[in-house]
Amino acid sequence: MTQETGATAAQLKGYSPPGKPTLTRCRSPEKETFTCWWEPGSDGGLPTTHALYYRKESSERVYECPDYHTAGENSCFFNKNDTSIWVNYNITVVATNTLGSAFSDPVDVDVVYIVKPNPPEKQTVTIMEDKGWPFLRVSWEPPQKADTRSGWITLIYELRVKLEEENEWEMHLAGHQKTFNIFSLRSGGKYLVEVRCKPDHGFWSEWSSTSYIKVPDYFHREKSVWILLTIFSAFIFLILTWLLHMNSRSLKNCILPPVPGPKIKGFDNQLLKNGKSDEIFSALMVSNFPPTTSSNYEDLLVEYLEVYVPVEQELMQEESKDLHGGCLKCERSTSDSDSGRGSCDSHTLLMDKCGETKEEGRHTDRASSRMLTEAQRHQKGWEKDTLTYAHGDMVSPDMSNGRVKTWPSVFSPLPQYSSNPLDKQSSLEMAKQHCLSTSSCLTQPGHSTKEALGPSNWDFCLGNKQPHLLHPQTQVGRQLQAHSEVNISNIGRKQAPAGLQSPALRSTEYVEVQRVNEEDLVLLQPVVSGCGRIEGYPQMPKGKDYSKVKGVDSDNMLLLQREVMEEDWCPGVDQEINGGTGNCYTSSTVNTTQKPTACIHTAMPVQGDMALAMNGYVDTATMCTLPTC
Amino acid sequence: MSYISFAVLTLVYMELSMRVVTAPICAYGQAGCHAPSLADLFERVIQQSSRMHGISSDLHSELEQYFFPRKNVLGKHKCHTYGILTPDDKENAQRLGREQLTDVILSLLAAWSDPLSQLHRSMSQDQNQNFNDHSYSKALEISDMVHELREGVAIMAEKMKLLGVLGNTMGYISPESLVPSSAFTFYKQGELNSVDHHDLLYCFRRDSNKVKNYLQILKCTILPGLDC
Numbered sequence: 001m002t003q004e005t006g007a008t009a010a011q012l013k014g015y016s017p018p019g020k021p022t023l024t025r026c027r028s029p030e031k032e033t034f035t036c037w038w039e040p041g042s043d044g045g046l047p048t049t050h051a052l053y054y055r056k057e058s059s060e061r062v063y064e065c066p067d068y069h070t071a072g073e074n075s076c077f078f079n080k081n082d083t084s085i086w087v088n089y090n091i092t093v094v095a096t097n098t099l100g101s102a103f104s105d106p107v108d109v110d111v112v113y114i115v116k117p118n119p120p121e122k123q124t125v126t127i128m129e130d131k132g133w134p135f136l137r138v139s140w141e142p143p144q145k146a147d148t149r150s151g152w153i154t155l156i157y158e159l160r161v162k163l164e165e166e167n168e169w170e171m172h173l174a175g176h177q178k179t180f181n182i183f184s185l186r187s188g189g190k191y192l193v194e195v196r197c198k199p200d201h202g203f204w205s206e207w208s209s210t211s212y213i214k215v216p217d218y219f220h221r222e223k224s225v226w227i228l229l230t231i232f233s234a235f236i237f238l239i240l241t242w243l244l245h246m247n248s249r250s251l252k253n254c255i256l257p258p259v260p261g262p263k264i265k266g267f268d269n270q271l272l273k274n275g276k277s278d279e280i281f282s283a284l285m286v287s288n289f290p291p292t293t294s295s296n297y298e299d300l301l302v303e304y305l306e307v308y309v310p311v312e313q314e315l316m317q318e319e320s321k322d323l324h325g326g327c328l329k330c331e332r333s334t335s336d337s338d339s340g341r342g343s344c345d346s347h348t349l350l351m352d353k354c355g356e357t358k359e360e361g362r363h364t365d366r367a368s369s370r371m372l373t374e375a376q377r378h379q380k381g382w383e384k385d386t387l388t389y390a391h392g393d394m395v396s397p398d399m400s401n402g403r404v405k406t407w408p409s410v411f412s413p414l415p416q417y418s419s420n421p422l423d424k425q426s427s428l429e430m431a432k433q434h435c436l437s438t439s440s441c442l443t444q445p446g447h448s449t450k451e452a453l454g455p456s457n458w459d460f461c462l463g464n465k466q467p468h469l470l471h472p473q474t475q476v477g478r479q480l481q482a483h484s485e486v487n488i489s490n491i492g493r494k495q496a497p498a499g500l501q502s503p504a505l506r507s508t509e510y511v512e513v514q515r516v517n518e519e520d521l522v523l524l525q526p527v528v529s530g531c532g533r534i535e536g537y538p539q540m541p542k543g544k545d546y547s548k549v550k551g552v553d554s555d556n557m558l559l560l561q562r563e564v565m566e567e568d569w570c571p572g573v574d575q576e577i578n579g580g581t582g583n584c585y586t587s588s589t590v591n592t593t594q595k596p597t598a599c600i601h602t603a604m605p606v607q608g609d610m611a612l613a614m615n616g617y618v619d620t621a622t623m624c625t626l627p628t629c
Numbered sequence: 630m631s632y633i634s635f636a637v638l639t640l641v642y643m644e645l646s647m648r649v650v651t652a653p654i655c656a657y658g659q660a661g662c663h664a665p666s667l668a669d670l671f672e673r674v675i676q677q678s679s680r681m682h683g684i685s686s687d688l689h690s691e692l693e694q695y696f697f698p699r700k701n702v703l704g705k706h707k708c709h710t711y712g713i714l715t716p717d718d719k720e721n722a723q724r725l726g727r728e729q730l731t732d733v734i735l736s737l738l739a740a741w742s743d744p745l746s747q748l749h750r751s752m753s754q755d756q757n758q759n760f761n762d763h764s765y766s767k768a769l770e771i772s773d774m775v776h777e778l779r780e781g782v783a784i785m786a787e788k789m790k791l792l793g794v795l796g797n798t799m800g801y802i803s804p805e806s807l808v809p810s811s812a813f814t815f816y817k818q819g820e821l822n823s824v825d826h827h828d829l830l831y832c833f834r835r836d837s838n839k840v841k842n843y844l845q846i847l848k849c850t851i852l853p854g855l856d857c
Contacts, residue, residue: 032719058707084717086835112838151849151857152719152842176856200679201686201838 016044017100021074021093023107027116030145031085031153031199034078034111035071038093038104046097052076057088085111115202117155118143120195125211128181134218136161136182140195140208155197160207164190188217667792670785671848677781678844681774682837688767689830708832710740715839722846728796731786734843737836738779745772748829771833778840794851 019041028034040050052065065076076091089111093104122141127134138159146153154176160169161182174180174195185191191214194207244251665673713736716722722730749768789795849857 058711080718080720085719086715086717086839110835112835147719149849149853149857150719150723151845151847152722154845154856200841201682 013045015046015097015099016042018042018044018046018048018095018097018102020102021050021095021104023091023093023104026091026107026109026114027203028083028111028114029116029118029143030147031111031115032080032147033083034109034114035075036065036078036091036107036109037071037075040074040095041102043095044097044099046099048095048097050074051094051096053092053094055090056084057090083111087111113201115153115199117146117153117197117199117202117205119205119208120157120197121208123193123195123208123211125191125193125213127213127215130183132218133183134185134215136185136191136193136213136215137179138182138193138195138211139179141178142197143205146197146199154200156200157195157197158204159193159195161191161193164192164212169194185215188215190214667785667788667794668852668854670781670788671844671852674778674781674785675841675844675848677774677778678837678841681771681778682834682841684767684771684774685830685834685837688764688771689827689834691764692827692830708836709744710737710832710836713737713740715843722843723850727789727794727847727850730843730847731782731789731795734782734840734847735779735786737840738775738782741775741833741836742772742779744829745775745833748772748826752826771837782844789851 021038021040023036023038026034026036036052038050038052040048052068053062054065055062063082065078066082067077067079068075070077087110089109090106091109092106095102095104120140121143123138124140125136125138128137129135140157140159142148142155146155148155156176157174157178157180158171159174159180160171162169163186172180172182182191182193190212193211193213194209196205196207198204713733715733715737716725716730725733745768749765749772752765752768786795790797
């Protein structure tokens with residue numbers, strides 16, 4: 001009654017039976033003893049006592065916890081005598097207060113599976129060296145309580161390492177061994193090492209106490225070497241850079257050789273770009289041209305060449321400035337990179353560009369000049385000297401075209417010719433033929449020249465006594481044949497060239513008609529100059545006088561036309577010209593248009609089918625081919 | 630095709646040139662075979678028993694998923710090997726002596742050979758399909774392992790006797806006297822169901838642990854070394 005009253009009174013006060021306790025965990029450190037902890041429930045406001053009861057497997061007998069204190073509060077410690085392995089314990093905790101008691105849920109425990117050993121003990125960390133490189137050797141002992149010596153417990157170990165300033169640990173599983181080596185240490189670093197262990201089937205122990213170790217600064221030696229190496233390599237690099245800079249140009253030339261550009265002696269690209277053509281071409285003037293030292297004028301004396309000019313034959317004409325100009329235009333318009341070669345040398349060029357020139361064609365000039373150039377090309381010995389030489393007379397200093405022309409002289413070996421003047425007719429004929437042959441040979445660029453022509457394939461279809469027509473090579477000079485004067489009369493006589501066939505004359509070279517002598521012979525000279533240059537040495541070459549064909553009259557006469565020149569009047573010349581009042585040097589049979597600046601036309605027998613170019617040039621090449629001008 | 634033929638030729642050549650020849654191991658040191666040392670034998674046996682225990686633990690935990698957690702409760706039933714007296718304490722185990730310990734090990738292993746194969750058969754016939762392929766293969770594996778381990782321990786015991794490590798006083802108690810004749814039916818509760826499997830595995834897990842532990846004690850007793 002009192003009890004009930006007390007209980008009721010207690011209940012009235014708000015007390016209650018205790019709450020249900022719960023077994024939190026049971027642990028065995030060495031598989032020989034174990035401890036269970038519980039969590040009490042609410043005590044209901046009244047003093048509550050707890051009791052732990054257990055029952056062993058396959059036995060109904062209930063035992064109470066033998067030791068409540070060793071393991072602390074709310075614990076039960078089972079000593080060795082009370083501990084059986086491989087036996088299932090059924091444990092229950094009971095909380096009791098005056099109002100009642102509460103039973104916890106039973107827990108089945110097999111000690112084998114609740115082993116959590118103590119951390120490893122006697123942990124040592126030492127620094128050892130392996131060929132100069134340090135490493136950590138960590139060694140430890142198993143926890144004292146765990147009997148691994150008898151084999152009762154088998155532990156595996158694990159350790160972790162980290163630098164002092166790091167946050168993450170580096171884990172290493174050590175297995176059953178009790179030592180471990182750690183490599184790849186940072187010089188001068190301070191390391192923390194911890195070890196733990198676990199039985200085969202159980203829980204990991206806590207981490208052991210931290211061991212601190214400081215790695216000595218062994219990189220000092222190595223770092224200094226690296227520093228020295230870096231400085232040395234930087235020094236070498238600087239030297240190399242400096243050397244490279246010094247020799248950059250030569251190196252660049254060595255690695256990337258410049259593309260050879262046009263090399264015209266005296267040709268200045270910058271002047272060309274500037275547009276001052278006069279300066280450019282004046283620069284091309286060779287001072288020592290004509291050569292005055294070794295040349296023997298006598299040897300190089302150009303003798304007259306009897307020119308038998310059939311209808312379609314080459315015509316030795318004066319070179320007019322315009323022709324030069326036209327050819328200049330030709331040259332200039334074409335980026336002819338040939339050095340020292342007349343731009344109008346190329347057969348195709350002339351054919352293409354003759355339309356640009358406004359002068360009337362002088363096909364023979366072209367032919368001759370072409371022959372010249374062609375021969376020149378084949379002639380290796382003929383360098384720019386020759387050309388400039390030949391050109392020097394022709395070109396007046398103020399000529400716009402600085403290119404070297406080759407048309408002034410056409411040298412041809414005429415073996416059958418002696419130094420004596422030949423018979424006009426025959427010589428002319430032969431010369432013509434020879435010229436023709438050579439020109440025909442030479443007009444075909446790339447084609448092999450006739451052997452008969454010899455090394456110096458120059459058709460010398462020039463006027464007489466033209467010392468300026470220079471042949472630097474004595475060899476060629478020997479071959480320089482003395483030709484009779486150009487028998488322009490042949491032209492006028494409309495003589496068809498005996499046996500002369502219309503060769504495939506394609507080259508058109510320009511030869512300056514020096515003058516026409518009394519016998520109506522056209523004296524040719526390479527360089528056209530102004531008036532006053534009749535025979536003998538030419539005066540200062542001024543302008544180029546091109547005689548070009550104005551037209552062909554009904555009588556198959558080639559009408560030459562001479563265009564503007566520097567000097568309009570060459571009275572001396574005019575006298576020579578039959579009926580010529582113009583400044584042009586004309587042939588004998590000249591139908592000149594009486595104009596001060598007009599050109600004297602020379603009628604020349606021309607083939608009927610000669611095509612007259614628009615610019616007045618008669619392209620001998622068109623004899624056989626269609627005119628392209 | 631040329632590549633394929635070349636590859637085939639290469640493989641054939643390698644096969645012929647690098648043939649690995651297996652040398653039989655015999656515990657008795659007969660002629661022509663390489664006799665392992667006792668330490669090696671112990672090493673192998675302990676590894677095998679450890680592996681066996683691990684597989685049985687996995688299998689047991691897998692089975693436990695299909696039932697509401699019984700938390701290692703055997704129920705009111707015992708393991709069929711209860712007749713075999715096994716030391717449940719370190720002191721008891723050390724007091725037992727190496728010969729008897731060996732006997733216990735052999736008895737346990739012998740007692741489990743049959744039930745495990747029956748377990749395997751039973752699992753394959755299970756209609757409930759509670760087991761996946763992994764469980765099935767594991768059951769097969771542990772049944773094989775028990776057989777192998779039993780033979781291995783027997784060989785090791787013989788070697789120990791040869792070496793004089795083990796006395797001849799041990800009497801091999803046949804498990805039949807200690808173990809119920811039909812071990813599997815020991816676990817059977819009425820119809821064969823998964824519950825029986827669970828109990829069986831529970832018992833086997835424990836017994837495999839005992840075997841492993843006893844072997845380790847035996848090893849450290851006979852060959853004290855670094856591992857002990």
